[in-house]
Amino acid sequence: MSENNRTVVDYLWIEAVENGYKVGLTNEAQEELGNISFVTLPKVGKKLNKGDSFAELEAEKSVSEFASPLSGTIREVNEAADKNPSLLDDEDDSKAWLAIFEDVSE
Numbered sequence: 001m002s003e004n005n006r007t008v009v010d011y012l013w014i015e016a017v018e019n020g021y022k023v024g025l026t027n028e029a030q031e032e033l034g035n036i037s038f039v040t041l042p043k044v045g046k047k048l049n050k051g052d053s054f055a056e057l058e059a060e061k062s063v064s065e066f067a068s069p070l071s072g073t074i075r076e077v078n079e080a081a082d083k084n085p086s087l088l089d090d091e092d093d094s095k096a097w098l099a100i101f102e103d104v105s106e
Contacts, residue, residue: 009069024097034060041077072104
């Protein structure tokens with residue numbers, strides 16, 4: 001499924017950015033989770049394979065673990081959301097990004 005040059009995989013959107021791919025929470029994921037109170041993001045430099053544990057979010061309705069939608073290396077994480085997880089509840093889901101991958105392979 002694709003919208004606005006995005007691909008959506010298991011409640012996560014993937015968008016090509018300069019030198020990589022940005023991954024974030026869809027509005028659908030936000031609604032399913034409710035207000036997000038805690039997030040665990042991968043470390044910068046961590047290599048992930050598609051399907052590996054990628055991010056864990058604790059919210060009013062549940063604790064959810066998201067699998068990595070890509071294989072690659074974490075170039076950057078959303079440090080603002082790490083400090084203030086409620087940013088991941090933003091109606092504008094482009095602000096609900098989690099990480100940027102580089103060196104992505106199929």
